[in-house]
Amino acid sequence: MTDLLERPAPAAEPAPAKSRRKWPTPLVWVSWALAAAMTYFIAFPLIKAVLSLFGVATATTGAADSTFLSVVTSGETLQALLNTAILVVCGGAFAILVGAGFAWLNERTDARVGWLAEVLPLVSMFVPSLAAAIGWVFLLDPDIGLLNSLMRTALGWVGIDAASGPLDIYSWYGLIWCYGVFLVPFAYLAISNGLQSLDPSLEEASRVSGAGPVKTFFKVTLPALKPALGSAVMIVIVMGMALFSMPVIIGTRAGIDVLPVKIVEDVTQTYPVDQVSALSRSAMLLVIVLIAGYVQRRLVGVGKGKGQAFATIGGKGSRGGAVKLGKLKAPARVLMFGYLAAAAILPFLGLLFVSLQTFWSSAVDWSGLSLDAYDALFEKPILSEGLKNSMLLAAGCATVVVLFAIIITHFTEVKGGKSARAVDGVLKTPAAIPHIVFAIALIAAFGGPPFGWNGTALILAAAYVVMYFPQAAMYSSAAVHQIGRPLIEASHVSGAGDARTLRRVLVPLMTPALISGWALIFVLMAGDITASAMLASTNTPVAGFVMLDQWSHGSYPTIAALGVVLTLISTCVVLVALRVRNKFRINR
Template sequence: MTVDLERAAPAAPPAPPRRESRIWLVATAVTAVTVLLIVYPLGRTVLGVFGIGADSTVGRIGEVLTSGETWRLALNTVIAVSVGSVVALMIGAVFAWINERTDARMGFAARMLPLMPMFVPSIASAIGWVFLASPKAGVLNGWLRDVGGWFGLEMVEGPLNIYSWPGLIFAYVLFLTPYAYLTISSGLQSLDPALEEASRDAGAGALATFRRITLPSLRPALGASVLVTVTMGVAIFSIPLVIGTPADIDVLPVRIVHMMTHSYPGDIGGALGLSLLVVAAVGGCWLVQRRMLAANAHATITGRSSAEAAVTLGRWKWVARSAMLLFLLLTSVLPLAGLVLVSLQGFWSAEVRWGHLTFDNYRYLVDNELVWAGLRNSLVLAVVCASVAMAVGVLVTLVLARRRGRVASTVDAIVKVPSTLTHIVVALSFIVAFAGPPFDLAGTYLLLAMAYVVLYVPQATFYATAAYHQVGPQLSEASAVSGAGDGTTVRRILLPLMAPGLIAGWSLVFVLMTGDITASSMLAGTHTPVVGFVILDMWTAAGYPKLAALGVLMTLVSSAVVLLVMTLRDKLLVVR
């Protein structure tokens, strides 16, 4: 008989339930408030669309949707946005391929060139091109007519006409290309270049490799690019206002804003009716993206870097680089030069009288209390709201990284909802939910601040998530094993290492908030002016040179803040 003398070890006592630390309680609370600020206004708006509750606007919505004028606006919007998006996607894809796959790249400068237009407020760029290419008074047109006169060509106006369908689409392309480039470039960075090189080594040409290898693998990035460009295209208000309205090309965003700002009380039902068409367009693009993702199940395996597998362009290298420099000239240098020239004149004219340049328009801005109030309010709101948005993005990222499951996925989807809608829809939902009783926040800074944070918290979350995953969970786990608390880990490990990515995200969010026109024009008031509101007021009441001076001032202030912040980021990278 065999007796087992080895006794079983006593069972370990059950571990005490884990107690949430203060940082995670704060992060959870902030995430819950953010979700509420998104769901509540959009929910009230949806209920009103379906005729439920005191906000019911179903009758007016039906009247607007059955109007022939509405469908003319929709057709104009589809033409401008679709053509502009297609051309922007083509240009963005070419620039992304040049910078990620060829020897024509110029390092950091090449990656920044296609993104430079994002740091120039869209309304400043649009006004700059009006001053350059207006048929009669455009500065560039004046110079071209002078050159034509040397060859016996007499022209009364033109040859360029920004007030036309080609001019409007041209402006859309310049505005949308950076967004297409950013998405496609990210897709190429995650695609192993060795696959394309293997295709070329097997005898396939560059075109065949692009069609059979690169393009199918880029379907997710292309789908995301389509969604981003269309969403930004149907949301932009400044370009069609400044260029489309004088050309008698009316589009949905301009009409929606006019319904809310050119009548008292605002025509909320009519604006919501037109906004439904905007949501339908974005929803259609979202379905296209989903289908492209479903048809493209593949895994990306890291191989050699793109620098080792770069395509040699030979003599075409400088052609590619020149194309990127030309894009920078068209999107940033020329419109800013047009603004500067007009701002230094007493009146807008195609002929620049170099001996009569003056700073009187800038003195007018200094002496105008409304202008300074708008600029000051925009800067303060942008600094505060960009900081709040980035803080919210970090806290939401920490919560989503710690918690898994259906609830976390739902929260993640809700936080990103504002990025799939247009600013018009979000601004309208805030007016419906908070402008009237019981909150009565119409025309207040609090309403503007809440809307800014909700509008741009998706972008902040994108940057915070990327910065968090760049650090990885290993350092946090090592900190926990060494006995550090959650708050200490976040404060001493995560935030310092995430700082460069968070600073870059803050810079972009700051620029977008400073140059916001759509939400600002609908939510601001005479007692709470911001730059967007002031620009629209000056567009109708003040002279063009004064408006140009304000555009120059906006660009300089935004660029100075961004350069200062990016310098701080570079110093942090050096320290690391």
């Protein structure tokens, strides 16, 4: 009889299967191909510009006594760098505070006013930066500004006689205000998207356990928002460092030189073109942005396995647990509407009044108002063509940029690795390069034979895609960080490949951030001035090129009319985009 306690002999272990080499998935191949194509459009123009700088290629390098060291250590450059830093730090701090405050009021309190609450922090984005700068000049010019004229009249009623002012847009406080207003939408969109993806039940649980609103904010909300805050800070620094339109209109008259304007002067107001100074000063901006990017990555823990700490997506988020502000509810709403009036309605009204006048004057002759400036937009081919080309290029290129950002972000943030980080760094390089410098590099690379793209829509499209890709990538990266790796790994464990995970998991959760990014990029492209001034031509005009040309000729009513039309179009596009975004929200 067989012993029942006798254990059967163990079965022979199967021979180990031969290890198979894991080949990249088709999505990875597509990512590499796309990254290679974009790297070419980034590296080739810059390399050619550098070769020209050192005399390897045929080009003018500028003043004979200009060297990298002499340029970056000159008093003129250091003063411009200091001015730029002051404006970006002060304006950026204002933007982060206002953007975070509006995001919290809209997403976590009962102060929101329906759909209008989402629009209020973005109103300054509706007015293109060049049009906004001109609008503020029309309002607050110390001598003939419309708003200053009204204030002087009001002061006269109380016995105060002012010859000029009382406000002066050509000042530090005027320029800091314009920087801050311009940067608020960038900060708000990043922080708001983070709050929308954060499960409010975590904050409710903290309050139920006895923690007050302040403790909940610092212990629960703020740590979970690290990716969004890091993205907001990075975007504010990048956009602030590269801002040209406002300081060239306001800062030049105020005597406040900044690096972007100095770089533009190196390539547009010197003969021969001083490429040494332009590239040297651009390198300073690049170093600053790279340092900011490193700090951002340390903040969110990218590359150290900390991304899982931010997987706070909730499936049933709602506004039912919104913080009750009580007596502060009405003041909070007044604050939001007051910001709307100060940031967008005032400069828009300045543009509107000047567009209806025959010439710019502080006194509004109501009987002499006309629509002649708007008639010119349709009668003059360069104006109508410029507006149409801007809209078509902005819509098409913004869509392409967002699609590229989805694919590249999956490769750099999800797949990871040293090669992915290198690709991420290369593709974000244009964020640190002033658009005017990159535009000249594109002309040097593609303007002549064998391409012959100079003054065509092709070179404009290439510039827009390459230069605005970093903004789309930052929003896309922040969305991936907020999702976290657990959901991605769960999809892979269930058998889904890279393409299916991207299509079924990542893209649906990233959609709100992507739509916001698309709207932002559309407005930036439609109102672009720096690249357009160099790459556009009378054969292929765009709005920025036309506005700068009209400003140089003193055609103020025509500039104002074009600014009004651009603002109305941008407003409609952003409102529609926000409406579509709301349908994809995770938290309802």
